[in-house]
Amino acid sequence: MSVSGFAVIFQGIEPNTSKPIITNTEIHVPQVTDELSEGEVLVRLVSSSICNSDVHTLQGRRKEPTPSILGHEGCGIVSLSRKNGVEPGTRVTFSIMDSCGNCRNCSTGLEQKCDHLYKYGHSEFSGRNLSGCYSTHILLKPGTLIVPLPENLSSELAAPLNCALATMVAARRIAKKILGERVKGSNCIIFGAGMLGIFGFVLMNEEGMNVFMTDVSQERLNVAKEFGCTPLSGSELGNQKYDLVLEVCGVGKVVEAALPHLNVGGSIILLGSVTPNTEFTITAEALVRKCATISGLHNYTKIDLEDAVQFLNEHQSKYKFANLMSQPIPLTQFYSALSLALDQTYLRVILDNTK
Ligand SMILES: [Zn+2]
Numbered sequence: 001m002s003v004s005g006f007a008v009i010f011q012g013i014e015p016n017t018s019k020p021i022i023t024n025t026e027i028h029v030p031q032v033t034d035e036l037s038e039g040e041v042l043v044r045l046v047s048s049s050i051c052n053s054d055v056h057t058l059q060g061r062r063k064e065p066t067p068s069i070l071g072h073e074g075c076g077i078v079s080l081s082r083k084n085g086v087e088p089g090t091r092v093t094f095s096i097m098d099s100c101g102n103c104r105n106c107s108t109g110l111e112q113k114c115d116h117l118y119k120y121g122h123s124e125f126s127g128r129n130l131s132g133c134y135s136t137h138i139l140l141k142p143g144t145l146i147v148p149l150p151e152n153l154s155s156e157l158a159a160p161l162n163c164a165l166a167t168m169v170a171a172r173r174i175a176k177k178i179l180g181e182r183v184k185g186s187n188c189i190i191f192g193a194g195m196l197g198i199f200g201f202v203l204m205n206e207e208g209m210n211v212f213m214t215d216v217s218q219e220r221l222n223v224a225k226e227f228g229c230t231p232l233s234g235s236e237l238g239n240q241k242y243d244l245v246l247e248v249c250g251v252g253k254v255v256e257a258a259l260p261h262l263n264v265g266g267s268i269i270l271l272g273s274v275t276p277n278t279e280f281t282i283t284a285e286a287l288v289r290k291c292a293t294i295s296g297l298h299n300y301t302k303i304d305l306e307d308a309v310q311f312l313n314e315h316q317s318k319y320k321f322a323n324l325m326s327q328p329i330p331l332t333q334f335y336s337a338l339s340l341a342l343d344q345t346y347l348r349v350i351l352d353n354t355k
C-alpha cells in the first residue's frame with residue numbers, strides 16, 4: 001500500500017487535560033482511477049477553514065465519532081474522477097453533504113436532510129474513507145455536488161463558502177420566498193456577528209435591506225461595523241421595526257426579544273440554534289396578530305452552493321472578506337491553527353492543505 005498523503009486525525013479528548021488528541025497520520029491516497037468506485041471523485045485539497053462546529057468538537061463540547069478527519073469547509077483540485085462532467089485538474093468546491101437524490105427530502109429540495117445523508121468531516125475514519133478537509137485529500141461520494149471555482153476567486157477566500165456562505169444563501173432564498181416584494185428597502189436584524197452574520201449582512205445588503213447587527217461581543221460588532229453593517233450595542237434593538245430577523249448566534253431566546261420589534265408580515269429565520277438548550281417562550285397570539293413566520297434552517301440545499309460561488313465571485317472586490325480570515329497556516333501545524341481559532345482574532349482560520 002503506497003502512502004501519498006496525510007491527514008490530521010482527531011483521536012478524542014484527553015480525559016485529564018480536556019485537550020484534543022490530534023495526530024498527523026499518513027494516509028493511502030488512491031493513485032489510479034480504478035481505485036475509485038463509480039461516481040467518486042478524489043480532490044487534492046488546496047485550502048480549508050476551521051468552522052466553529054469543529055472548534056466545539058475539539059473542545060469536547062460536541063460529540064463526533066473517533067478517530068475521524070474533521071473539517072468540512074474547503075476546496076481543491078480534482079485529481080481522479082469517475083464522475084461524468086468532472087475533469088481532473090479542475091479547481092472545485094463541493095457540498096458539505098452527500099445525498100441520494102431519490103428520497104422524499106431529496107426530491108423536495110431538502111437534500112441536507114436526505115434519508116441516506118453523509119456529511120463530510122463527521123464520520124469515523126476507517127482508512128479508505130478520506131471524509132474530512134483537514135487532510136491532503138478528500139474522497140467525494142457520488143451524490144455530492146461539485147462546483148468549479150472561477151479562475152479569479154482565490155482558494156483561501158473560497159474555503160469557507162461551502163458551509164457559512166452557502167447556508168446564508170439558503171437563508172436569503174427562504175427570506176425572499178416569505179417576504180417577496182417586502183425585502184427591498186426594509187429592515188433586517190442579525191443576531192450574531194460571526195462569519196454567518198457577516199455573510200448574512202452582505203447578502204441582505206445587496207438585496208437592498210437596511211441591515212442591523214447585534215452581538216454580545218463588542219469586538220465582533222466592531223468588525224461588522226468596519227464591514228459596513230449598523231451595529232446595535234447591548235440588548236438595544238432600536239426604535240425601528242424589522243421585516244427580517246436572522247438568528248445566527250445559537251441563542252433561541254433572541255426570538256423573545258425580536259418579536260415585539262417585528263413588522264406585520266415579518267419573518268424570523270433560526271439558523272444558529274443547533275443545541276438542545278435553546279428554548280424560548282412566545283405567545284401564539286403574537287404570531288397570529290403579526291401574521292409572522294418563524295422558520296428553521298439547517299445547512300443548505302445544492303442550488304444554494306452554486307449561488308454562493310457566483311455571489312462570492314461577483315462581490316469579492318466590493319467587500320473585504322480577506323480581512324475576516326487569517327493568513328493560511330500549514331496543515332502540518334494544525335495545533336497552531338486551532339489555538340488561533342480559539343483566540344477568535346479572525347472569524348475564520350485558513351489552512352494551507354498543500355504544506
Ligand atoms: Zn462549517
Ligand SMILES: [Zn+2]
Pocket residue numbers: 099100101102103104105106107111113114115116
Ligand atoms: Zn435522499
